[in-house]
Amino acid sequence: MSAAAAPDAAFLIHGLGGTQYDLGSMHKRLKNAGLVTYSLTLPGHGTTPEDLASVSAEQWVDAVVGKYREIRDQHPTLHLMGMCMGSLLAALLAERERHDKGNLIMLAPPVYIDGWATPWYRFMRPVLYRIPGLPRRMKIEEEDPYGIKNEQLRAIVKAKFERGENFHYRWVPLECLRQVDRLRAMVMKAASHIRCPTLVVHAREDELTSLRSANFMVETIGGGRARMVILEDSYHMICVDNDKEIVAKNVLEFVGAALPGAGTSLANEPRMSAEDLAAALKVVLARLDAGEMGTLRELAIPDFVWVHPGANAVSGAHVGKAFGSFAERFGALGNARFTAFGTPVFNRGVVLVPAQLVASNDSARLASSGALLFAFYAGKLLEARWFADQSELEDAFFGKPPAPDNAAVALDAAFATAAAEAKMLTRAPDNATLLELYALYKQADAGNVVGDRPGVLDVVGRAKYDAWSKLKGVSRDEAMRNYVALVGKLKGQEVTA
Amino acid sequence: MHGWHAASVFVATAKGGISLGKVKTIFVVAAAYLLLSAVSAYFAYSDQDAWGVWLASGFGLGLLFVRPRADWMPVLAGAFLGALIVEPLVGSSLVDTLGYALIEVIVTFAGGAVAAMISPPPIRFTSPRDVGAVVAGAFVLALTGAVIVGLWGELAGAPDAWRTFRVWFAGNFVGMLLVAPFIAAWAQFRPKRSGGLTMSSFAGGAVACALFLICVSVLFATHPERSMLQSFADDLTYLPFVFFVVVALLWGTRGATLAALIGAMIAIAQTVRGLGPFIDGGGLLSDAALNAQGYAAALAMTGLLVATLVEAQRVAAWRAREWKTRFEAAIGAHGMIAYEWAPESGQLVVSGDTTDLIGVPAQKLATLADWLACVAPQDRNAVAERFGERGTGGAADIMRYAMSGPAGISTVVDEARAIHDHDGALHRIVGIVRTTAITA
Numbered sequence: 001m002s003a004a005a006a007p008d009a010a011f012l013i014h015g016l017g018g019t020q021y022d023l024g025s026m027h028k029r030l031k032n033a034g035l036v037t038y039s040l041t042l043p044g045h046g047t048t049p050e051d052l053a054s055v056s057a058e059q060w061v062d063a064v065v066g067k068y069r070e071i072r073d074q075h076p077t078l079h080l081m082g083m084c085m086g087s088l089l090a091a092l093l094a095e096r097e098r099h100d101k102g103n104l105i106m107l108a109p110p111v112y113i114d115g116w117a118t119p120w121y122r123f124m125r126p127v128l129y130r131i132p133g134l135p136r137r138m139k140i141e142e143e144d145p146y147g148i149k150n151e152q153l154r155a156i157v158k159a160k161f162e163r164g165e166n167f168h169y170r171w172v173p174l175e176c177l178r179q180v181d182r183l184r185a186m187v188m189k190a191a192s193h194i195r196c197p198t199l200v201v202h203a204r205e206d207e208l209t210s211l212r213s214a215n216f217m218v219e220t221i222g223g224g225r226a227r228m229v230i231l232e233d234s235y236h237m238i239c240v241d242n243d244k245e246i247v248a249k250n251v252l253e254f255v256g257a258a259l260p261g262a263g264t265s266l267a268n269e270p271r272m273s274a275e276d277l278a279a280a281l282k283v284v285l286a287r288l289d290a291g292e293m294g295t296l297r298e299l300a301i302p303d304f305v306w307v308h309p310g311a312n313a314v315s316g317a318h319v320g321k322a323f324g325s326f327a328e329r330f331g332a333l334g335n336a337r338f339t340a341f342g343t344p345v346f347n348r349g350v351v352l353v354p355a356q357l358v359a360s361n362d363s364a365r366l367a368s369s370g371a372l373l374f375a376f377y378a379g380k381l382l383e384a385r386w387f388a389d390q391s392e393l394e395d396a397f398f399g400k401p402p403a404p405d406n407a408a409v410a411l412d413a414a415f416a417t418a419a420a421e422a423k424m425l426t427r428a429p430d431n432a433t434l435l436e437l438y439a440l441y442k443q444a445d446a447g448n449v450v451g452d453r454p455g456v457l458d459v460v461g462r463a464k465y466d467a468w469s470k471l472k473g474v475s476r477d478e479a480m481r482n483y484v485a486l487v488g489k490l491k492g493q494e495v496t497a
Numbered sequence: 498m499h500g501w502h503a504a505s506v507f508v509a510t511a512k513g514g515i516s517l518g519k520v521k522t523i524f525v526v527a528a529a530y531l532l533l534s535a536v537s538a539y540f541a542y543s544d545q546d547a548w549g550v551w552l553a554s555g556f557g558l559g560l561l562f563v564r565p566r567a568d569w570m571p572v573l574a575g576a577f578l579g580a581l582i583v584e585p586l587v588g589s590s591l592v593d594t595l596g597y598a599l600i601e602v603i604v605t606f607a608g609g610a611v612a613a614m615i616s617p618p619p620i621r622f623t624s625p626r627d628v629g630a631v632v633a634g635a636f637v638l639a640l641t642g643a644v645i646v647g648l649w650g651e652l653a654g655a656p657d658a659w660r661t662f663r664v665w666f667a668g669n670f671v672g673m674l675l676v677a678p679f680i681a682a683w684a685q686f687r688p689k690r691s692g693g694l695t696m697s698s699f700a701g702g703a704v705a706c707a708l709f710l711i712c713v714s715v716l717f718a719t720h721p722e723r724s725m726l727q728s729f730a731d732d733l734t735y736l737p738f739v740f741f742v743v744v745a746l747l748w749g750t751r752g753a754t755l756a757a758l759i760g761a762m763i764a765i766a767q768t769v770r771g772l773g774p775f776i777d778g779g780g781l782l783s784d785a786a787l788n789a790q791g792y793a794a795a796l797a798m799t800g801l802l803v804a805t806l807v808e809a810q811r812v813a814a815w816r817a818r819e820w821k822t823r824f825e826a827a828i829g830a831h832g833m834i835a836y837e838w839a840p841e842s843g844q845l846v847v848s849g850d851t852t853d854l855i856g857v858p859a860q861k862l863a864t865l866a867d868w869l870a871c872v873a874p875q876d877r878n879a880v881a882e883r884f885g886e887r888g889t890g891g892a893a894d895i896m897r898y899a900m901s902g903p904a905g906i907s908t909v910v911d912e913a914r915a916i917h918d919h920d921g922a923l924h925r926i927v928g929i930v931r932t933t934a935i936t937a
Contacts, residue, residue, distance in 0.1 A: 117691040152826050
């Protein structure tokens with residue numbers, strides 16, 4: 001696919017000591033809106049806080065510049081988005097690369113470290129930086145309120161910290177703050193050279209950095225290019241706190257994306273030409289005709305929904321991950337597939353196609369006529385609905401919804417328990433085992449690997465992708481069983497130790 | 498029993514071997530002992546050969562307050578080493594040096610052990626019990642040392658063993674109250690990215706601290722032959738306490754112990770030089786230095802107590818908030834609302850995510866009328882009537898009615914129970930409301 005025909009993309013950069021968790025569900029929301037998202041794990045992250053001590057601001061900048069250059073020419077539009085320190089990196093990237101292929105979104109940029117909860121001794125940092133050996137050894141801890149105003153969410157984050165989950169570093173070396181201070185100085189100099197439209201989202205009650213930071217960016221970029229959204233019910237982690245919906249809405253609007261799931265998806269401008277729509281439909285119908293319904297996930301947004309009518313074993317709205325198991329079940333019941341497609345009718349991004357659902361088993365044969373409705377946006381399938389002319393035919397063929405399978409329920413429960421236990425292991429497994437755990441979990445949870453393989457600079461992301469892709473074709477049940485067994489083995493080793 | 502336990506700890510620790518960390522602790526404690534001994538010497542009465550305040554033992558005792566018993570050995574070894582170095586410098590013989598070094602270990606251990614029995618380490622200054630442990634630890638350390646040294650003097654035929662006992666006890670007790678909590682509080686300091694003492698609190702505390710130190714300095718700079726202004730300063734002997742309490746309120750334990758240490762040092766240093774309000778004596782302890790020591794002890798204990806009570810309040814509020822969060826998470830996860838209705842006053846207190854379920858924040862549901870306004874019009878009269886019956890009868894009651902919410906009209910099940918007072922009279926109606934279906 002040429003860059004011009006490719007969908008829009010967004011490059012998301014996480015914050016200091018953090019992971020993609022910092023950005024909440026922004027990846028998913030952008031994907032749902034038809035954008036391709038890219039991210040990277042910044043140098044010194046994704047391992048242990050000690051690794052941050054030897055990382056310089058320039059290494060972070062080089063990493064994001066490298067990733068940017070890798071993806072820049074693959075899309076007609078590329079938006080830059082960063083959270084906290086990630087927003088400083090995004091701003092520097094925009095300035096250094098003279099970014100004009102999309103917008104810049106700065107979420108809670110810490111241009112000034114002057115929030116209401118910052119401790120009094122923050123001004124002593126420059127003095128401490130000069131004491132030999134100290135910056136690398138001094139630990140700066142993360143503490144209540146953890147950047148989160150929502151108390152229930154804060155309790156969850158606190159519990160994660162106490163369990164030692166690796167979603168965010170519990171502390172960072174002072175040296176690392178020195179590098180952030182250097183980044184802040186670079187951004188202050190560079191801000192006036194940023195030329196792309198910029199959105200700054202900042203919470204009034206941000207405990208780490210006050211609104212002064214957002215004001216600085218908007219005033220310095222100026223020229224009608226920058227605008228600001230002030231949040232009234234969040235602290236620093238705005239993508240996960242009380243105002244996360246407002247953040248998502250403003251970001252999606254700013255990048256000109258649709259708002260799927262908000263009741264507007266079907267009426268949206270699809271951002272696809274008539275030829276693209278026809279081509280996308282052709283692929284979808286071919287897969288349905290071949291009985292490969294499960295592969296539609298590759299063509300769809302993460303929250304893709306298939307709505308099937310009637311009161312039978314395959315009825316209901318099957319959303320996101322649940323679509324995978326529905327498709328498996330659907331195919332298994334008499335080799336069910338759609339065929340005999342009629343002439344499609346297009347209306348903006350919505351297509352209605354007459355079709356027939358056929359299936360057969362030893363004792364019966366089904367030929368149910370009706371129409372399939374598909375909604376597309378930016379090259380992705382948003383939603384599919386089957387309107388059967390006589391859904392009672394399907395009820396008779398597929399039978400009543402099955403009673404819960406005790407073995408399956410037990411396996412689900414064991415998997416959930418193992419996933420919880422894996423987070424509470426007192427000894428961190430080695431990297432190979434961690435990758436194995438990750439791959440098994442993803443295979444059980446999301447099925448075969450999807451998305452592009454991360455670039456060489458994203459070492460951690462690439463290793464995870466590779467581990468997951470090795471399990472391609474392994475069934476969900478088998479992945480769950482193997483995951484449960486592996487966690488059991490690790491727990492057993494702890495007991496023995 | 499405790500002695501046996503202590504001995505077993507010593508043996509167990511000794512068996513653990515010496516690591517680099519332990520060696521570092523030994524030398525740090527010994528170095529601190531030397532430094533604090535030098536500072537204490539500055540406050541000594543040169544003419545009477547007596548210590549105004551003995552600070553050196555406080556470092557070790559402070560570390561015992563925050564370390565588990567298994568880690569006490571290097572601290573005690575450091576105190577022993579420190580005393581071995583200091584004593585010859587002040588003219589003690591070899592036997593006396595060994596004796597004082599041994600006493601140092603015994604009294605530090607005794608103080609730490611007593612404190613640990615009252616409040617197990619680490620002492621975090623989050624309850625008055627912690628303050629009690631610190632005061633008791635300081636008291637036992639001072640008393641044990643004073644008794645041993647007094648008896649030693651008596652047995653050796655030294656003149657005025659009672660005076661030795663008194664000076665030792667007072668100097669040590671005050672010194673421990675000043676240094677040990679300071680060390681314990683600051684040993685637990687961890688720099689943070691966010692959280693802790695904010696700039697506004699720091700600034701307020703700094704102003705109060707400056708006023709406190711200025712007051713103490715002026716007060717203890719008065720000469721026995723007073724001018725009128727100095728006599729006026731005498732009348733304000735306890736004014737520094739006002740500012741000191743503000744310091745403790747704003748800066749917490751760390752700030753309070755720091756300010757107390759500096760303020761007390763000024764008071765004692767000036768007093769031993771013949772200045773300050775206590776110099777013409779006549780007080781309860783009939784000695785200017787003792788009065789100054791009492792003043793310092795009062796400062797230290799006041800600061801600790803105020804800061805600890807503030808911290809205890811903060812911890813209590815935090816626990817209450819955690820409990821509330823857990824409660825709301827539990828009922829929220831089940832899609833429930835809890836209410837408490839006082840029939841007599843008509844007041845209603847509602848908990849849970851009412852915004853999600855009925856589209857109105859809980860704060861706006863302050864009376865039964867507010868609640869009824871959310872009930873669907875067709876059920877409103879019936880619900881009002883049933884609440885009236887609940888308010889008079891007080892029996893358990895379940896009713897189903899429709900409420901308007903953000904997702905449309907929903908059917909709810911409202912289960913109420915009565916709470917009666919000791920006389921059996923109706924006190925409150927409490928209820929749980931569950932959404933069962935969105936009907937329109």
